[in-house]
Amino acid sequence: MVRTSALVTAAASLALGVKAESLYSKNSAVLQITGTDYDRVIAKSNYTSIVEFYAPWCGHCQNLKPAYESAAKSLAGVAKVAAVNCNDELNKPFCGKMGVKGFPTLKIVRPSAKRGKPTVEDYQGQRTAKAIVDAVKDKIPNNVKRVTDKNLDEWLQDKNETAKAILFTDKGAISATLRTLAIDFAGLVSIAQIRNREAKAVETFGVESFPTLILLPGGTSTPIKYDGELQKSGMVEFLSQVAPPHADCPPPNPKKAKAKDEKKNDKKASKSSSKFAKASASHKSADASSAAASATAETVEEPAKPSESPDPKVNEEEDAKPVVLPEEELKPTIPVLSQASDLQATCLNEKSKTCVLALLPKDESSEAVVSVLDSLASIHKKHDKSGSHLFPFVAVPASNSLASSLIADLKIGDTEQVHLIATNGKRGWWKRYSGSSFGDVEVEQWIDAIRMGEGQKEKLPASILAAGKADTREQEPEKEKTQDQQPIKAQEEKIVEEQQKHDEL
Ligand SMILES: *[C@@H]1O[C@H](CO)[C@@H](O)[C@H](O)[C@H]1NC(C)=O
Numbered sequence: 001m002v003r004t005s006a007l008v009t010a011a012a013s014l015a016l017g018v019k020a021e022s023l024y025s026k027n028s029a030v031l032q033i034t035g036t037d038y039d040r041v042i043a044k045s046n047y048t049s050i051v052e053f054y055a056p057w058c059g060h061c062q063n064l065k066p067a068y069e070s071a072a073k074s075l076a077g078v079a080k081v082a083a084v085n086c087n088d089e090l091n092k093p094f095c096g097k098m099g100v101k102g103f104p105t106l107k108i109v110r111p112s113a114k115r116g117k118p119t120v121e122d123y124q125g126q127r128t129a130k131a132i133v134d135a136v137k138d139k140i141p142n143n144v145k146r147v148t149d150k151n152l153d154e155w156l157q158d159k160n161e162t163a164k165a166i167l168f169t170d171k172g173a174i175s176a177t178l179r180t181l182a183i184d185f186a187g188l189v190s191i192a193q194i195r196n197r198e199a200k201a202v203e204t205f206g207v208e209s210f211p212t213l214i215l216l217p218g219g220t221s222t223p224i225k226y227d228g229e230l231q232k233s234g235m236v237e238f239l240s241q242v243a244p245p246h247a248d249c250p251p252p253n254p255k256k257a258k259a260k261d262e263k264k265n266d267k268k269a270s271k272s273s274s275k276f277a278k279a280s281a282s283h284k285s286a287d288a289s290s291a292a293a294s295a296t297a298e299t300v301e302e303p304a305k306p307s308e309s310p311d312p313k314v315n316e317e318e319d320a321k322p323v324v325l326p327e328e329e330l331k332p333t334i335p336v337l338s339q340a341s342d343l344q345a346t347c348l349n350e351k352s353k354t355c356v357l358a359l360l361p362k363d364e365s366s367e368a369v370v371s372v373l374d375s376l377a378s379i380h381k382k383h384d385k386s387g388s389h390l391f392p393f394v395a396v397p398a399s400n401s402l403a404s405s406l407i408a409d410l411k412i413g414d415t416e417q418v419h420l421i422a423t424n425g426k427r428g429w430w431k432r433y434s435g436s437s438f439g440d441v442e443v444e445q446w447i448d449a450i451r452m453g454e455g456q457k458e459k460l461p462a463s464i465l466a467a468g469k470a471d472t473r474e475q476e477p478e479k480e481k482t483q484d485q486q487p488i489k490a491q492e493e494k495i496v497e498e499q500q501k502h503d504e505l
């Protein structure tokens, strides 16, 4: 059964067009990572990162895209700007584990004292490139020493065999670029910043303009003045005459990386006389390998299944007393609620949470009816199997006296067709499925959007809800769960709340 409304068809094809595809193109400055890459590329990185958790269908994510791309460009070489597509089945458990409850969620991840165990904070600021760039730069750790005339000699004598670099500047703040440089060369080149008003230091090094970068290759040996542009890549290259910078994160595959390193060393040996080895290349390759890792299937491992949680809500369906079909039934099915009172108690009261209702026409033999029931049953079964809690799916036959008034009150249309809707009595909304078919892929996409709190919701007329039919489930305290035990699928309520917060931004 195909719907004919042009509007509905357009909306459906739009929804399909963005399916599980990435929001960012392959050439984007935004580093696209998977749950598998995260540990190596972000968590174990010496760099500070911002990670966006998004779903391609999400309007706020689409709105953020230009600003995020531009933030990625301005932070290039300074911090990592990454994105995870939470609509991708492989990433869903990871997004759940990271506590993602709405889209987009932005988290700033920076190295802590414990290597590989970074500090993760939600970014709640404005969704503009400038605000994002400033917030990320602000989190980059500082290993640059402020040196004055008073402590110059002391600093020069400290670890006097180690190479040193000094940026002379008229600015007070230590730039993100200089801080990142100190991270790249940690333990290899000690970096200091000296202000123009430190007359003795300025005179000692014969500095005439600001900013000026000076390298002392042997700690106290003859200074070399940098005459290039004060940009990250040029500065990295300049300091690399001492030693190549550290990779910002571990290589993708230990074996492969080793082979690569050997090759690199061979190359280096062959032109060892060149003091000015293109060291920024090693930096670039680290970034490139990160990008490559996310693009190849090589590193994709089976993600951890969300663990079964002792969530008391697992019994929700039983409590709601839908008609339970015999267990021997082989083909998965969904409960059929033929009594108005059952439907009211399960889904249509002021306390009921999200329900998915298939409103059936009198003629239940049509292809659409078979298809929608099959899809719903198999989707629910899949979720049950993975141990995640999913809101009830119920079938409402035309014989249920509430069905026709529901169709009339919601102005859904004729009673000859199947209608698939979602309702939430407690929050007073409903949504309608507008896909062109009832195939399980398309229906599941719609269900996922509901779980994530995405998409347009209509106001549920109060007349539909039976007042006063308290549902005791609500009083059950929800057990505190650890992050590991929170499959994203079980979070629908919170997701909706969070989404509303996001919408206010
Ligand atoms: C480094 O410091 C040690 C002791 O502080 C001193 O003996 C040595 O001569 C210094 N080396 C240079 C190159 O200044």
Ligand SMILES: *[C@@H]1O[C@H](CO)[C@@H](O)[C@H](O)[C@H]1NC(C)=O
Binding pocket: 044, 045, 046, 183, 186, 187, 246, 247, 248, 249, 250
């Ligand atoms: C990170 O920085 C440390 C020094 O602080 C360095 O030893 C390491 O090689 C760098 N890179 C990685 C991937 O840890």
